[in-house]
Amino acid sequence: MTLTLAHPKPDAAAPAHVPGQPKPSQPAHIIRSDAEAIEVAHHLAAQFVGGASRRDRNREWPIEELNAFSQSGLWSINVPKKFGGPEVSYATLTKVVQIISAADPSIGQISQNHLGVIAAIRTVSDEAQQKLLFDLALSGVRFGNAFSEFGSKRAADFETKFTDHGDHVIVTGRKFYSTGAVLAHLVPIVAVDDQGRAWYAIAERDAPGLTVIDDWSAFGQRTTLSGTVLLDGVKVPKTHLVPGYKGYEKPTADGAIFQIIQVGVDNGIAQAAIDDTIAFVRTKARAWVDSGLDSASQDPYTIQAIGDLKLRLHASEALQDRAGLAVDRAVANPTAETVAEAQIAVAEAKVFSTEIAIAASNKLFELAGARSTLAEHNLDRHWRNARTHTLHDPVRWKYAILGNYFLNDVKPPLHAWS
Template sequence: MTGAVIGGGTVTSERAIATARALAPEIARGASARDAEKALPFDQVDALSSAGLFALTVPAEYGGPGLPVSTVATVTATIAAADASVSQIPQSHYTFLDAARREGSDVLRQWIFERVLGGARVANAQTEIGGRTTRDDSTALRRSRGGLVLSGTKYYCTGAVFADILAVRAVGPDGRAVIAYIPADAQGVSIGTDWDALGQRTTSSGTVILDDVEVDPDLVLDFTGLLDRPSTYGARAQLLHAAIDTGIARGAVDTIAGLAGRARPWFEAGVDRAADDPLLIAQAGDLELAVRSAEALLVVAGDRIHHAETIPGPETVSGPEAIAEASLATAAVKVAAGRAARRAGSELFDFGGTRTAAGSATLSRYWRDARTHTLHDPERWKLHHLGRWALGRVRPPSHGTL
């Protein structure tokens, strides 16, 4: 556990965002080298912890700032512009704190929030391979020797090697899906660093093996129950993924001025600098528009989620409508941000010419990060839900796709 309680005054959204902006330049300085060498960002993650950024969503009643998810999204996008891998590591941390807040027992909430305020980090261990869909689990929480034990193998466990607590999705003794919160160093837990992808190379999204790990029954929540009720749980998780893509897009576009300033102009342009080529200027403007659109939609979605969470409640007439609007707004930014990230990561090469393709330049990391991260869940289904709403006012599901 590395970190510190946020101190030195009231923690506001403005302060959290300013902290992220202050940390971003140092995180960015080593991003290319870490990507090239697959060097895990332990120091950078520790810096986020020490600054208190992992504690932003701890509820006020448990001593935390209780900041809205819109603030977390801005913080995430800010860090993603510097290094998309570093920004993804806290995503499941915030998501599974939200699950504990919504569905956890009093014991679980007290246990986890106290630790997070002290600097603890949470990582997921949820996805498996071999099931019919990514929601199918063979990992089981079962009764044994008078207690509960957990066994199974999980893949794509982003940030697990940096974590103090693992949130493990499993099939419970009654057949319902559960999330079990366990210490990452518990006996029977093995955390691998076998993640080998073309992008997001330093998230350490490796394999976690669980071999009869003892589980405290008070630290287990009913995941089926959480997902059965309409809520903003899934929208919050998706918003942070969209924030990562928005940050990747912004980071890529922010490189093009330097690239065009050093590149030779195309002879037909009749200018002295590539940056004065009117066709490149138009292309840069179109890219900037795409990124600004994603950034604006990120704000809108965060506001819609906050509204849905602060009206009287989902049991009221306005509740389901607000939840649906939050999901639609999140779907919109998810698509826009993914498109902007992939496009900006690809087109930035146009501004620097052939030299930008050199491996030593590592400029490909923006596209590789975007292409890898946007595989997380299909944008086509976001468009499907938006289309059904546009044509028939069909509300989207509020499931917890993470």
């Protein structure tokens, strides 16, 4: 399989209403093993990393990169074998996300909701709907998201609603943090029915009444394009109406899956920051005046700090792998116990990945020195990406979940942030 990339010019003045992308003109590759998934991820990462700084600096949409990513087969790696997918371990899936995110964490994050929706379809859809939607994913169709809302009191409060019209529903509302929607082919919308239950209404990206606005202005993860989606009477066939609420009525691995993919993104950011720190110290940083050394890489304090960062990253990766295997067990046998064990393992990994991403991207400047802050290097993107992405959900609540579980036998809550 050959994957080549062309690099579009920076889009300095993106239109407010962004037209959708054409669906794939040819079927996507289908991954056949965990080993192949890792191999393909490394191949793509080698292509993505060269333009990552430029894309961040210019806020350049990763159109060709995303097309290569979804056509590579990596967007269908958690489709069950029963439906023709590879069904890799979630330890492998999260490692794939880490590898891509180390090259460009915006691209890694864009895949997150697609992979999470695939997992939810496996949990809650009937067989006919699973076949329909999994076939689309296997062909290379990308699901975006229109989940979160900007003005609600809590993240799980949804004001977007749909009404029943026989063979279809009509969806009305407004969404923000819609990562992936700009460059998606289909947009899963979290909307509630007249009983207050949340569903995924999966709409065509260019459906009448569905408007995607590129107004994402965060200082990090700049090319996730996580802006606004307006929904004005959007028609969605009931074949594409997924009962997402069922994934949280009883213990399932759905929430842990959404969370563990975030772990992969953060560990990828940490890995990139550490790699760039080492490269800069070796080639550009100067030894401190009092050290009597010829090279910054010989500084014993720098050596110690690099050792500490690498150790903490490897610990975080080990927790990530352990959590992935726990998720596998919960997917195969979802009980109150296996699901809680997966949630706890993922929470532990989430704490470590958050802390190492922030520590590594901050320590970079201390070890590399003042010249590492020059705009020409754009190394601050690692800190900006880490600080932005790790705000997805508060780690202070992860500590509380862990403590309550181990001390009081209280299982974690069932929702997409746990």
